[in-house]
Amino acid sequence: MNGYQFFVDPSRCIGCKSCMQACAECDSHRGVSMIHVDFLDRANSIATAPTVCMHCETPTCAMVCPADAIKRGEDGIVRSALEPRCIACSNCVLACPFGVPTVHVELELMMKCDMCYDRTSIGLRPMCATVCPSQALTFGPADLIERQRAARPVRDFQFGHEHVRTKVWMMAPTDVRDITVDVADYMWKEQ
Amino acid sequence: MATPPLSVDRLAEVFGPHRNYEPPGGWGDAARRPDALVKTHCSFCGMQCGIQLKVRDNRVVGFEPWEAFPFNHGMLCPKGVKRYLQGAHPDRLLSCLQRTDAGFAKISYERALAETARRLTAIRDQYGPDAIAVYGGASMVTEKAYVLGKFARVALGTKHIDYNGRLCMVSAGTAYKLTFGVDRATNPWPDLATADVVLIAGSNTAECAPITTYHLWQCRERGGRLIVMDPRMTPITRNADLYLPVRPGTDLAVFLAMLHVIVGDGLVRDAFIRDRTTGFEAVRASVAEWTPARAAEISGVRPDDIVKAAHWIGETDRAMGLHARGIEHHSKGVENCLAMLNLFLATGNVGREGAGCMMITGQGNGQGGREHGQKCDQLPGMRDIRDPAARQYIASVWGVPEESLPGPGKSAVEIMEAIHRGEIKALLSMCFNPVVSLPDAAFTREALSKLEFFGIIDFFLCETAHHADIVFAGSLQEEDEGTVCSAEGRVQKINKAVDPPGDARSDALIICDLARALGRGQHFDYPGGTRDIYEELRLASRGGLADYYGITWDRIERELGVFWPCPTLDHPGTPRLFADGRFAHADGKAHMQVTEWRESGDPADATYPILLTTGRVVSHYLSGAQTRRIGPLVDQCPEPRLELHPALAATLGVADGDWLEVTTRRAALVIQAMVVRTIRPDTVFIPYHWPGQRSANRLTHRTLDPRSKIPEFKVSACRLEKVAPPLELSTWRREETGWGAPASGDQRSDLPRSDR
Numbered sequence A: 001m002n003g004y005q006f007f008v009d010p011s012r013c014i015g016c017k018s019c020m021q022a023c024a025e026c027d028s029h030r031g032v033s034m035i036h037v038d039f040l041d042r043a044n045s046i047a048t049a050p051t052v053c054m055h056c057e058t059p060t061c062a063m064v065c066p067a068d069a070i071k072r073g074e075d076g077i078v079r080s081a082l083e084p085r086c087i088a089c090s091n092c093v094l095a096c097p098f099g100v101p102t103v104h105v106e107l108e109l110m111m112k113c114d115m116c117y118d119r120t121s122i123g124l125r126p127m128c129a130t131v132c133p134s135q136a137l138t139f140g141p142a143d144l145i146e147r148q149r150a151a152r153p154v155r156d157f158q159f160g161h162e163h164v165r166t167k168v169w170m171m172a173p174t175d176v177r178d179i180t181v182d183v184a185d186y187m188w189k190e191q
Numbered sequence B: 001m002a003t004p005p006l007s008v009d010r011l012a013e014v015f016g017p018h019r020n021y022e023p024p025g026g027w028g029d030a031a032r033r034p035d036a037l038v039k040t041h042c043s044f045c046g047m048q049c050g051i052q053l054k055v056r057d058n059r060v061v062g063f064e065p066w067e068a069f070p071f072n073h074g075m076l077c078p079k080g081v082k083r084y085l086q087g088a089h090p091d092r093l094l095s096c097l098q099r100t101d102a103g104f105a106k107i108s109y110e111r112a113l114a115e116t117a118r119r120l121t122a123i124r125d126q127y128g129p130d131a132i133a134v135y136g137g138a139s140m141v142t143e144k145a146y147v148l149g150k151f152a153r154v155a156l157g158t159k160h161i162d163y164n165g166r167l168c169m170v171s172a173g174t175a176y177k178l179t180f181g182v183d184r185a186t187n188p189w190p191d192l193a194t195a196d197v198v199l200i201a202g203s204n205t206a207e208c209a210p211i212t213t214y215h216l217w218q219c220r221e222r223g224g225r226l227i228v229m230d231p232r233m234t235p236i237t238r239n240a241d242l243y244l245p246v247r248p249g250t251d252l253a254v255f256l257a258m259l260h261v262i263v264g265d266g267l268v269r270d271a272f273i274r275d276r277t278t279g280f281e282a283v284r285a286s287v288a289e290w291t292p293a294r295a296a297e298i299s300g301v302r303p304d305d306i307v308k309a310a311h312w313i314g315e316t317d318r319a320m321g322l323h324a325r326g327i328e329h330h331s332k333g334v335e336n337c338l339a340m341l342n343l344f345l346a347t348g349n350v351g352r353e354g355a356g357c358m359m360i361t362g363q364g365n366g367q368g369g370r371e372h373g374q375k376c377d378q379l380p381g382m383r384d385i386r387d388p389a390a391r392q393y394i395a396s397v398w399g400v401p402e403e404s405l406p407g408p409g410k411s412a413v414e415i416m417e418a419i420h421r422g423e424i425k426a427l428l429s430m431c432f433n434p435v436v437s438l439p440d441a442a443f444t445r446e447a448l449s450k451l452e453f454f455g456i457i458d459f460f461l462c463e464t465a466h467h468a469d470i471v472f473a474g475s476l477q478e479e480d481e482g483t484v485c486s487a488e489g490r491v492q493k494i495n496k497a498v499d500p501p502g503d504a505r506s507d508a509l510i511i512c513d514l515a516r517a518l519g520r521g522q523h524f525d526y527p528g529g530t531r532d533i534y535e536e537l538r539l540a541s542r543g544g545l546a547d548y549y550g551i552t553w554d555r556i557e558r559e560l561g562v563f564w565p566c567p568t569l570d571h572p573g574t575p576r577l578f579a580d581g582r583f584a585h586a587d588g589k590a591h592m593q594v595t596e597w598r599e600s601g602d603p604a605d606a607t608y609p610i611l612l613t614t615g616r617v618v619s620h621y622l623s624g625a626q627t628r629r630i631g632p633l634v635d636q637c638p639e640p641r642l643e644l645h646p647a648l649a650a651t652l653g654v655a656d657g658d659w660l661e662v663t664t665r666r667a668a669l670v671i672q673a674m675v676v677r678t679i680r681p682d683t684v685f686i687p688y689h690w691p692g693q694r695s696a697n698r699l700t701h702r703t704l705d706p707r708s709k710i711p712e713f714k715v716s717a718c719r720l721e722k723v724a725p726p727l728e729l730s731t732w733r734r735e736e737t738g739w740g741a742p743a744s745g746d747q748r749s750d751l752p753r754s755d756r
Ligand code: SF4
Pocket: A022, A023, A033, A034, A035, A052, A053, A112, A113, A114, A115, A116, A117, A126, A127, A128, A129
């Protein structure tokens, strides 16, 4: 899997939730999915989008964790909270700019996507990106994506003053270099 | 009288549907570590995705994507992901059952066979063989479909055998045979990615054939354009370049107008028409009056969008069409398909990479299940049962006199109507749940109650089985082997993962044993099991349209599927039809057909002003007999909801989540509203996977297409009224009651759950 990267293209998503159903099959979080699929506005549209952990280079969730329970490995994958350490305070839930971590109250544990560490570490692709029928979620070599897709992968996000670089790539229009999420960034500077 | 012995609620307590959430043995590592990974295919739609089932201790405990399979590369929809939960299910029938006054009692397999044979023989002796009908299904492997067709004609001698594909592919099949001479999609699926334009008409592709979206999105990445024609914006519409919001039942008008534009604006490929088709002059004349303005009046699609779509298709030599039940479930379903094919023929867009028009088969084995003899008018190899040469050949393969083979029988809905009239007295059914899937459900229940004998082969006690006298515990797809043919026309191998549990048996074996019990065992002697049935099928298909002769099981395994026709062992198979310039008719030409506009069979009027259309959701399969038992799939869509536009909702004073009564000329049902802007304001939609009070098919009607005999599921006139929520949701959810003993007087079934 050397050189394989994780790409997300919400515009391809058909809302089938195959990713969620497959994620829940994982032996490390049995029956529970670490991925979310949402209708953006069902009353007005059929558009849906998947949310997986973006695996930030400097993960906000880890920075705000008072128990030091969230670790980023050398492979760049930000792991789920460590079981004995996590105090289920939900700081990470509030801090994550992408809305990824979930605290499971009954387990008193934060759980989130670890990019199928158990699979990728033995040469298998992550479950969700393997099954996704539209390939809105894709795990593959970057040059293949470049050849096959019209959109362009981006992994720099600007949240106001905060810049976040992620391991996971988001497909964006070809003229976009980073994705700016804060209204303030679009306002006329003098105001 | 084949009425259920207990109220449906009581039956449901014992036989389900219960929801299964956990793999057998639970989530623990020990129970989940597989002894074996079995390469096979998903059973839940015509995509027939390759999948690996994890097997431990003779139970399917999970799945692993099969990335090497060339069609889906490991991709699966949620049904494929969770399909393993249907095995080792608490509702699984583990023994044969006989109806008693108190419920269903367990009986031995031998007694079930003897009793069924005795009753069928008595009815045949009294009323003649055609008083018995057989129902099959297109979700089972081709070997079972084949042997069931042979059983009806050779063991029972009845002409009445038909299958649930009658509710699925027959309009398209009829049209393709008329036009192309053969009933199969023209191109392999990856061709879609190479097209410049794809017209998708009447197909909720993303929910009903999910893997197809991969190819369509690849098409768009290359700059290809998608035209989507549907009364609803289904998920595929999110990336449509042109959306045509057609009024239900008026697709034909749009196709006719598109051809009008193609003719009028000089987009016809004259050389192609001259060399490769017949009938164009009459077709051209028939569209002369069909201006876009006239079609717009009827269909509600803008005239300029009709012109645009026609030009997109006509201006390229790489246009493809995809269609499914949306244009086929109509009393003019065949016309709709014929008119769509005419667009692609007129513009020369057939028979090349990136050019063709294709139906999307819906059922697990929708293609293979209709090719080899369980259709009332066909013999194996897609042969016409009226063709003397075909009859002679099949009779010789089967070792019976040609004159002993019955002629064409009644189609599925017609069989139910003949049962209702009392003409057909006995029914043997396998892989079909007509109580949920046939139109006008109350009529179906009435009809079934009149049967003198009803035998069923199934793995769960589906709603229809409530009426059965004898139930055989049959096999799930993973409990037997055989072949299926995917929507692409690729013949694939289903491998056995586990043995049938308890006293359940392979369906094919049950049929052969039943033939023996009827004294016709000499024609059903397959010592090598299903493989022997396949070897006979290969021979029976030889020289037919769907020629499997060159396709052996070993070749399928080695080559990961072989496309028919494949007449010899060294033939490579035929992924793309007509590439050699010849169509399948004797003259090598495509026969273009004139189509005439007519109204649908249940038109709107002042009393019933709104159009009801029905269809599927991604997490359920057909009548839901399987998927309503798989917990995670039920959670994804637990109940049907009625989709309606805010403009219509406003006239009714209805908000999202309110309750509505929907009334058609046949029945009424109460359902929760889902207010969305993604449907035409004159149309409402209900998914059809549920029985009883939630059954969309209580509302639908029995008007059939005169040629394909498909029911008109896609358009019924209705009216809507806001009502108070049902006092208790459990009352609403309750299935039909009032059958058998009164609910209060019910005794418990004599069969405790643990003893099934
Ligand atoms: S990468 Fe693995 S853990 Fe993360 S969402 Fe996908 S399936 Fe779940």
